[in-house]
Amino acid sequence: MSKVLKRLSGAVVCFERVFPKREDKPMKKYMATFLCCALNLTAECSFPSNTLIATTDEVRDIKTGLIWRRCALGQTWQNNRGCVGEVELMRRAEVEEKARLLGEKWRLPTLDELLTLVDDRCQPPVINTKIFGKVRDTTGEGANYLTASIYLEGDAAIPTLFYTIDLLNGSVDAHTKGFAGAVRMVR
DSSP: OOHHHHHHHHHHHHHHHHSTTOOSOHHHHHHHHHHHHHHHHTOOOOOOTTTEEEOSSEEEETTTOOEEESSOTTOEEETTTEEESOOOOBOHHHHHHHHHHHOTTOBOOOHHHHHTTBOTTSSSOOBOHHHHOOOOOSSSSOOEEEEEEEEEETTEEEEEEEEEEETTTOOEEEEETTOOBBOOOBO
16 A cells, blocks of 8 residues: 555544544535545654764664665765765666675665655655755656665565665655666665
8 A cells, every 4th residue: 555545544544533424514524534634644754863873974773773874875964964966876786886895784775674764654755854864856756765675576576676765755666676776875
């Protein structure tokens, strides 16, 4: 189920609580639906401030034990400015080479690891911009960040496809190894 549908299904639950199967007041019904949708779609971001510890170039996630590069590859962190420079779009083979050059066991995150940075209740972007800087549309189709996770259809792995996450809206998609996306390294 897409993030938007999840949000809208929350509005339906809210609607059912306000008007359980009553059809006698249609105007109130529409107002309640509108209000529930509006509240769901503009929910406050809830990034816990005590689980992410930022240094100049890295962010340590106390909860998961992971260490993240603060900016996407191609960018550097500058105090009071955030991530500066152009996001470097890379294919998987290029990422593996870049990780080797960076050393310190940097790698692509798995889908589950990258999802730990996402709060889909936030307005776009869905990542903590105070910690990780602004996220921009990198491909003309969103801010698609690569993961190391192979796409699954049911229980079957499709080794030619890998998951990506759009850090603007939180949507998860799959692309081939040849797709060039943004990269946020982890170790």
